[in-house]
């Protein structure tokens with residue numbers, strides 16, 4: 001048979017999403033499970049966003065505003081960035097895809113650190129591109145190593161700051177010298193999906209760097225801090241020229257009307273933002289103390305998730321915890337077989353995670 005799919009698709013593995021609670025409970029016949037697997041907001045959606053969705057329901061017969069006027073205006077005011085430098089997406093995932101479809105032709109090359117967010121490589125290879133992955137150094141991003149991998153065929157370089165799955169950050173100084181080393185015309189994607197959780201003041205912030213690099217695209221999302229993962233809305237900042245090219249390629253109604261209304265309202269929800277950040281910080285404190293007491297290694301995090309090294313192998317611990325109704329993430333596909341990744345949850349969920357981990361490790365004879 002003639003080749004059915006485009007080159008590169010045959011070897012792709014579907015993105016492994018966190019297991020949905022409903023699926024686990026249906027398969028195992030259990031109830032009362034918790035999910036700490038997809039770095040979602042444990043408090044639910046922003047209440048102002050939820051109300052905005054209700055208020056817009058009766059307009060669903062109409063197409064969305066394809067220009068995203070109100071949301072872009074609000075983002076423009078908040079970040080002091082003109083609207084023509086802003087693009088909206090069906091989640092920041094869609095913007096990753098849009099960047100690749102706009103700037104990378106089949107056969108072109110891209111560079112990323114590894115492990116990092118799995119979607120970059122999937123999208124590049126799905127578009128017929130080649131990806132070079134530069135291994136992390138002591139679980140930090142090797143920026144110099146990435147620069148060295150750039151060739152004349154390189155069109156896009158991906159950086160995730162803070163990095164998923166490690167939760168580590170790149171400093172402002174390191175980012176500035178990295179950007180200086182990027183040849184003209186190479187697009188730098190700075191994925192800042194978790195930037196709002198960062199407390200380390202020396203961390204690079206893409207919004208402040210836009211004017212230093214005309215080929216920089218900064219991506220943000222409403223999925224994490226604002227609790228709108230199910231609505232699918234993200235945004236990006238770049239030069240008017242790059243935004244113009246991406247607008248030529250994007251679908252006209254890529255950001256749906258409920259998502260636009262919810263995101264616009266969420267930007268005003270300062271009490272929800274405060275509560276979310278407090279919940280995450282307190283959760284991190286509790287989890288660190290508990291893991292320290294158990295003598296379990298973890299990577300200090302700047303995000304709402306943790307990379308934890310587990311005795312007994314990540315996949316095994318993941319499966320055993322799943323049977324007890326606690327959904328976490330095994331890190332096999334990130335090449336970290338000794339690790340699990342967990343999302344910081346509500347206090348009761350964090351306690352349940354720790355109790356279940358203790359139980360599982362003692363049942364394995366690893367921990368008494």
Ligand SMILES: Cc1ncc(COP(=O)(O)O)c(C=O)c1O
Nearest residue numbers: 091092093117164193221223234
């Ligand atoms: C680093 C990173 N970028 C982007 C995304 C996708 O976010 P969105 O829901 O906006 O598509 C995620 C989601 O897990 C992520 O971890």
